[in-house]
Amino acid sequence: MEKQEWLLGIDLGGTTVKLAFVNKGGAIVHKWEIPTNLVDNGIHIVSEIASSVKETIGKWPGATLIAAGMGAPGPVDFETGNIYVAVNIGWRDYPLKSRLEGELGIPVVVDNDANVASYGEFWKGSGEGTNDLVCITLGTGVGGGIIANQELVHGVSGAGGELGHITVIPEGGAPCNCGKTGCIETIASATGIVRLSLEEINKKPESMLANRHRDQGMITAKDLFDCVKEQDEAGVAVLDKVAKYLGLTAAHVGNSINPDKIVFGGGVSRAGEALLEPVRGYFRQYAFGRVAESTSLECATLGNDAGVIGAAGLAYKQYGN
Template identity: 50%
Template sequence: MEKWLVGVDVGGTNIKFAFLSDDGDIVYRWSIPTDVTNDGQNIIPDIASSILHKLHENNQTTNNVKGIGIGAPAFMNMETGFIFEAINLGWKDIDIKSELERRLMLPVVIDNDANVAAIGEMWKGAGIGSKDLLCITIGTGIGGGIIINGEIVHGTNGMAGEIGHITVNLENGILCNCGKYGCLETKSSATGMVQQAIAEIDNHPESLLFISYKQTGQLTAKMIVQAALEKDEYALKIVDTSCYYLGLAIANIANTINPSRIVIGGGVSKAGSLLLNSIQKYFNQFALPRVKMGADLAIATLGNDAGVIGAAWLVKNKL
């Protein structure tokens, strides 16, 4: 029997796992809640025990595993696996690679979660056949992965691909979680869309969003997208504004790296053609003609599996 690859995608709410074949096909998948109490001290033990438990359930041992790949939302040293900080997990100065290798006696390789999702889409998803790829994940925040000639670009200290923190609003920019003002994330993430909608919602009593917000006191990006799909004018305006800034940022990156494929993923991407067509319009406005000719925009196809598949690719190609 060929040895399995183990892919792990660590999120602030859930940790997703999969056993995969050497070809990247998922054999078995599961998830557990992320325990962020006590500065995330239980996360590494939980990962190790969950893998051992599921191997036992599948009548396998660690002898049947080639290695473990991990994607985590963290600032890290990619070579050593040392994590400097993972704000959503409570981690600071954690050597996850050494700790997991000690617990499981298996080799471990780690990368940023957005990079890993990009690799997943390149290997088995919307980026198949492309070695020069830009992948953008739009969720609570905005993450990005840049692949050049089949390799993830990390930069000098692992900060390459922080697309969500490109400054797009120079005047009256909103404060971002990173400490800067006017980041793309404040305009085009799920959080940014909601903030925009609430800011002017009292001026749009005719909108479905106004009615929902006043009835429940809540508004989500999913509600905004759904209202836009139902042709609600205010919701369409919010989506269009978000896509304007996305199109601007993506075009500027594309003008720099000249990718053959641009993949849009994350929860907000479920808006599908509504989102893609609007981004394409503004991308075409700001991208150079030859850059436009060479780049296809596509919605990610792997969904929640992108991270575990990309993490498995790390095992296959980096260990």
């Protein structure tokens, strides 16, 4: 039997750990999930990952894991692989890399989850073949990752690429989870979109958006895009606001590094061109001329697999040769 050498990609979230065996070409061979064990401030997580990996790899007697990558929800000291803090998990100054290497017996690279997902898009997603890439993930919050000259930007304290906390409303903005106000996260995240929708519903109680809210007792980002499709006035007004500030954010980031592409991922980006088209309009308005002409705005293509593929990609980059 031919010897198969694979990479292990791990994407740690607050409820599940996504795992995948990935070949050196960046294709997923097998993927699965285990629940995230938050008991005792997450001290069981690493050993549960290791035992699940050992059990699963046993199904392929000819396969070997050469290295692993892992994305964790918090700032990471990239040199040591220590997690400064992961609030949702309960880790503080946690030596993730050394613990995982001890359990798995292979070299491990650890990075922040948004960086890891961005690297996935860079390696095998919509950023494949680019040199400089920015990813903006529009989920419950807004995450980001910057790849400059094919390397992730970490910064002096692991906070490089925290694009969600770019201030777009300097005064009087909504409070953000980070403790500031007026961050793009308060506008373009799924929760931000819901907040803006509720504001608009109060102003336009006869709109389709308001009717949906009355019928369902709640509203989601998907409802907003459904209403936009029907040209609902309230829906269009909310989307215009989201697109304006997202276009402004993209312009600032674009002017800073003039990447080949700025890629939008996360649940909100499933709206596709309905979101991207107005964002591009504002981006062209706010970005420096040469940036507007040369940096393109696109949707991510890997979906929920970006994390495990990116983690495997970082492991391959670090230890693959």
